[in-house]
Amino acid sequence: MLANLLDYDLEGLAVFCERLGEKRFRATQLFRWIHQKGASEFDAMSDLAKSLREKLTTTARIQGLAVTREHRSTDGTIKWLFDVGNGDAVEAVFIPEDDRGTLCISSQAGCAVGCRFCSTGHQGFSRNLTTGEIIAQLWFAEHSLRRLLGREDRVISNVVMMGMGEPLQNYGALLPALRTMLDDHGYGLSRRRVTVSTSGVVPMIARLGLDCPVALAVSLHAPTDALRDNLVPLNRKYPLAELLQACIDYLKYAPRDFITFEYCMLEGVNDQDSHAHALVDLVRLHGDGRPWCKFNLIPFNAFPAAALSGSSRDRITAFARILTDAGFVATVRKTRGDDIDAACGQLAGDVRDRTGVAGRIAQQRTIRLVPASVAGPGLKEV
Ligand code: SAH
Ligand code: SF4
Numbered sequence: 001m002l003a004n005l006l007d008y009d010l011e012g013l014a015v016f017c018e019r020l021g022e023k024r025f026r027a028t029q030l031f032r033w034i035h036q037k038g039a040s041e042f043d044a045m046s047d048l049a050k051s052l053r054e055k056l057t058t059t060a061r062i063q064g065l066a067v068t069r070e071h072r073s074t075d076g077t078i079k080w081l082f083d084v085g086n087g088d089a090v091e092a093v094f095i096p097e098d099d100r101g102t103l104c105i106s107s108q109a110g111c112a113v114g115c116r117f118c119s120t121g122h123q124g125f126s127r128n129l130t131t132g133e134i135i136a137q138l139w140f141a142e143h144s145l146r147r148l149l150g151r152e153d154r155v156i157s158n159v160v161m162m163g164m165g166e167p168l169q170n171y172g173a174l175l176p177a178l179r180t181m182l183d184d185h186g187y188g189l190s191r192r193r194v195t196v197s198t199s200g201v202v203p204m205i206a207r208l209g210l211d212c213p214v215a216l217a218v219s220l221h222a223p224t225d226a227l228r229d230n231l232v233p234l235n236r237k238y239p240l241a242e243l244l245q246a247c248i249d250y251l252k253y254a255p256r257d258f259i260t261f262e263y264c265m266l267e268g269v270n271d272q273d274s275h276a277h278a279l280v281d282l283v284r285l286h287g288d289g290r291p292w293c294k295f296n297l298i299p300f301n302a303f304p305a306a307a308l309s310g311s312s313r314d315r316i317t318a319f320a321r322i323l324t325d326a327g328f329v330a331t332v333r334k335t336r337g338d339d340i341d342a343a344c345g346q347l348a349g350d351v352r353d354r355t356g357v358a359g360r361i362a363q364q365r366t367i368r369l370v371p372a373s374v375a376g377p378g379l380k381e382v
Contacts, residue, residue, distance in 0.1 A: 004063040005034060006132035006139060009176035010183050020055055028185050034062055035135075035186040038143030064136045065090075080141065084109050084133060088126045090164050092137040094145065094156070100193075101145075102158040105137040107174060108165025113199050113234050115219075117264050119303045120164045128170040134177040137163075138187065156187070160195045162217070168201035168208065178212045191215070191254075197262065202238040205246040209253035216250055217260040217296070218243065222270050223278035231270070244286040251292060259293040264300050265311035265319065276322035283328075294329035295320075301335070 008016060014027040029048060033039040040062045042053045065082035068089060072078050076096040081089050090106035111118070112125035138159060145155040159181055161167040167174050174196070180186040181194050196208060197217040205216070222228035228235040235243075247259045263279075265271045283293055297320055300310030311319070316332055323330040 002061045003059060004130075004132045005030070005060050006062060006064070006135050007130055007176070009131075009179040010185055011179075012176060016060070020052075020059065022052060022055075026052065030056075031183070031185045035139065035180065035183075038139065038146070040064065063132065064140050065133060067140065078141075078145075080137075082133075082137065082140075084129065086126070090129065090133075090137070092141055092163060094141055100157045101155050102160060103138060103141050103156045104160050104162050105134065106163030106165050107134055107161055107167040107170050111165045112169060113166050113232065115199060115221075115232050117221075117231065117266060117300060117306055117308055119305070122303075122305050128173055129165070131173045131176045131180075134173060135180050138181065142187070154188070157189070158193045158195070159187075159189060160197065160217075162195070162197045166199055166201065167196050168198045168204035171204050171207060175211055178214060182212070182214075192257065195260075199232050199234050200238050200243045200246075201234065202242050202246045205243075205250055209250045213250070213253035213257075215257065215260070216247070216254070217262055218247060219264075220261040220279075221264050221266075223275055223282050227270060227275075231266075240282065244282070248286055248292065258291065260296050261293055262296050262298055264298045265316050266300050267309040267311045267315070269308065271311040271315050271319055273318065273322060276319045280323065280326040280328070291327070291329075294331070295323050296331050296333055298333045299335060 003016060005013065005016070010027060010031050013031050014024040017024060017027040017030070026048070030045070033045045033048075039045060042048070042056045042060075045053060048056075065084065067080050068083045069081040070078065071080075078094045080092050082092065083089055088109035090109055092106065093104045095102045095104065106129065108128050109126035110123050111120045113121055114124075115121040138156065142154070142156050146152065149155060161174070178194060178196070181189045182191060191213065192215050195215040195217050197219060198205065199219045208214070208216070219232065220228070221231050222235075223240075225235060225239050228240060238246075250259065251257060261283075263270070279295075287293075297316055299313075299316065300308065302308065302310055320330040320332060
């Protein structure tokens with residue numbers, strides 16, 4: 001069995017090279033060829049000795065993912081569907097903006113958390129992705145975008161783990177992937193430009209803080225345990241008080257950062273003024289009085305099985321205003337890629353119809369925010 005070199009962060013690759021009887025610094029050269037230049041063949045690696053290239057050919061490979069579909073939106077959003085075998089597919093979405101290029105990637109095929117408003121959750125869990133499968137989404141997207149756009153410099157400046165799956169329930173594979181994203185010899189992304197989004201796996205939040213304190217987004221969706229138990233079943237295991245404490249503790253490893261609370265706006269469920277006030281009370285209860293979090297309100301992307309409706313634009317604005325009036329930054333996520341069904345949770349039916357894949361698809365997250373002029377006064381852009 002040939003080792004897939006996409007499975008290794010730089011340290012792992014150094015260990016691999018040592019086992020081959022090679023010096024550790026060879027790993028750096030190899031790592032740069034793979035991640036910075038997008039090489040998939042050892043023969044292309046001209047500054048590696050022929051003997052090493054031959055050794056690599058018999059022991060290793062650079063195995064990306066098979067792309068089964070690509071959709072390009074008129075707004076520049078590009079979505080790829082990757083086949084991960086056994087009828088499972090995962091999705092990555094590229095969202096270009098004036099000042100950044102964000103890639104949203106998946107960590108699992110399916111998800112075991114089972115949130116009520118999430119199409120991935122409704123599909124159930126298939127399996128964890130390997131480190132190689134997680135990083136292959138970035139490797140593929142970065143290098144195919146460079147070719148597509150005719151660029152030699154970096155195209156992707158931000159990565160968000162907001163695709164399919166719960167990243168903190170696949171921690172062992174996630175960590176080397178994050179390290180590869182951050183490594184100067186890899187993608188060289190800054191810690192604050194890589195975001196892990198979690199539904200609240202409390203013990204793993206602490207581990208992430210210790211190991212690799214990237215930006216943290218927490219999918220809150222409710223201000224009380226009773227409501228959150230119902231929307232995010234993991235809350236029964238890790239209730240709000242524990243979750244918020246874990247968030248506060250996380251900031252010790254990421255000073256001057258803030259936690260982003262994601263809040264999917266569901267009509268009549270969690271979107272009333274009383275919920276917004278309860279949210280303010282909840283976060284004020286924790287922390288030391290300094291601003292430590294911001295809110296990202298997400299319009300719900302409906303799908304039939306959810307039997308839920310999204311809040312109206314006016315309701316979202318009113319909700320956001322309560323948060324901003326209380327002194328918090330609240331942003332409203334704008335949907336992108338509508339013309340290619342790239343919006344959150346919208347691809348599932350599409351894929352099922354055309355490919356038989358059981359709708360195991362991520363939700364596209366858009367990072368661009370509604371301008372203050374559209375969203376109404378009091379809403380800030382970040
Ligand atoms: N499992 C992780 C990351 C993937 S989901 C998590 O839950 O955080 C990324 C974000 O999309 C989460 O905030 C999630 O709550 C949100 N989301 C899921 N389904 C959605 C839908 N149908 N409409 C809008 N947002 C959704
Ligand atoms: Fe899993 Fe996140 Fe979807 Fe919940 S919202 S089911 S944690 S992918």
